[in-house]
Amino acid sequence: MQTKKIINDGNRAVDEMLEGILAAHPRHLKSVDGSPRSIIARDGPRQGKVGLVIGGGSGHEPSFLGFVGKGLADAAAIGNVFASPPPDPILECAKAVSGGAGVLFMYGNYAGDVMNFDMAAEMAAMDDIEVRTVLSTDDVASAPRDQRHKRRGVAGNFFIFKAAGAACDRMLSFDECERVAGKANDHTFTMGVALSPCSLPQTRRPNFEIGPDEMEIGMGIHGEPGIAREKLKTADEITDEMLDRILDEMAPARGDKVAVLVNSLGSTPLMELYIMNRRVKQRLDEIGVSIHASWVGNYCTSLEMAGASITLHRLDGELQTMLDHPCDCAMFRAG
C-alpha cells in the first residue's frame, strides 16, 4: 500500500517545492541563475563578511533553506530527499556569498554530505575561495560520548547555525566565526523519539516498520535506527528518558542558562510538543537551570514522521549574544 501524499510527481517534488518557496518568500530568497538548487539570501552576503553556506537533503523543511536570511545563513544548497546535494550547487552557493573573508560550510555530519561538501570545498579553493567546515554532531543517541565527532547532526543545527550566522553577521574574523560555530556545536545536545515512519515521495512506502504500540528512542531524522525500541509511554516519561540522557552529558550546574528547542519530526502536533515542553520546564526548574528562550514547533522535520526531538543549547555570555542577535529569514525571525 502506498502512502498518501499531495504531490504531482515524486521525482519533481523537490524542484516544485523550491518553486513554491521562492514564490512565497521573494523578499528573502532567490536562486542562483542557472543553479536552481542554490538558494541565497537577498540580504546578507556582503564584502568583508564571512559567508555561511548550509545545506543537506530535502525533506527536513524548514531546514535548511528556511534559515537563510540576514543574520543567519547566506545560502543553502538543496539536495534530493534525504540525500546530500552534489558539489556543483554547493560551489555555486560559495561563489554567490563569498565576500573575500572566507566561506564557512556547515551541515550535519553524514558520510554523503561530507564527501560532496569536501569536493565543493576543493573546487572553491581552485576559484581562490577559502572554505572551512564545521560539522554539527548534536545527536546524543548516534554515537557514544567519547566519539562525539562521529555523531549525526540533527535539530540542534538550529542553534549551531544561529550562533555561526550571528558571528558572521557581526563581521567577526574567519577564525572567530569558525571558533564560535565549533563552540555552539559543543554546547548543543539533541535526543529524538519516533512513533511512526515517514515515506519518500519516490517510493511512498514507510521507510521503517514499527508496531502500533511502540516508539523508538534515538531514531535519526532519516529513520536511522536508534538506541532502543520500547512500548509507548506517557509524555512525561518519554521527555524524562530523553532529558536524562541530555542532562547526563551536558552536566549543567545550578544557575546555568539554556535555550530549548522542542521540535516535531513532521506530523506530531504542537499540542504534544507543548506537553513535552511543560515537562522540560519542570525538570530544568528542579535542577535550577534557567531557560533563556524556547522554540516549540517544526524546525527540523523528517517528512511526515511522527515523533519529536528535544535540544538543549547551553549558553554562556558569548553564545547568548549570538542567540539574541537579530535575524530575518524566510521561515524564522528573531531579535
Next chain:
Amino acid sequence: MTTIDTARLVAMFAAIATAMSADRDRLCALDGVIGDADHGIAMELGFSAARDAVAALDTEATDPTTLLNTAAKSFLNAVGASSGPLYATAFMRAAAAVKGKTTLDDADVVTLFQAMAKGIQDRGKAEPGEKTMIDAWAPAAQAAGEALTSGKDLAGSLEAAAQAANAGAEATKSMVATKGRASRLGERSLGHMDPGAASAVTVIEAMRVALTT
C-alpha cells in the same frame, strides 16, 4: 579478444540503468533496515542520468575517456548523496585509466574495472570488512585481475569478478558496520546485507553481461 568501443560503453550504461530500475525497490528495502531507505532511488537516478548523458554523445567523435567523464559528472549532479561522489569518482578514475585509447581490449577493460574499485575506496576511505560497497568492489577487482593474469579472457575475468562481488556482498551480512550511515547501528547491523554492496553486485553483473555477451 573482445574489442570495446564507445558505442558498447553507451550500451553498458543503458544496461546498468535498466538493471538498477528493476532492483530499486529491493535496494530501498535493504537500506530501510539499516539506513535511510533511499539507496535504490539514488542508484536508479544516477544511472538513468548517466545513461541519458552518454546516449546524447556522438559516439563516432567521443573516446571512452570522454564518455566515462560525462557519465561521472551526470551521475554526480543527479544524485549527490553518498553514491554520487563514490560512483562519480569510480568513473573519473576509469576515464583516466583508459586515457588516449579509442577502443579497449580485455586488459584495458580489467584496468578500467580495477580503477573503478580503487576510486570508490579512495573517495569513501573504507577498508574491506567495514560493511560497505567496497566489500563487493575490492574482491571483484582482485578476482578480475587474477583471472586475466591466469589467462582468462574478458568474459572469464568479469565472470570471476561477478562471483567475487556476490560472495563479498553475502559476507557483509556477518559484518558490523563501521562506516557510512549504518555505522551508528553497531551490532544491530548484523545479519543484514549492506545495500551498497548489494547494488555493486547489480552494477558489476550488468557490466559483465553488457560487455561480454
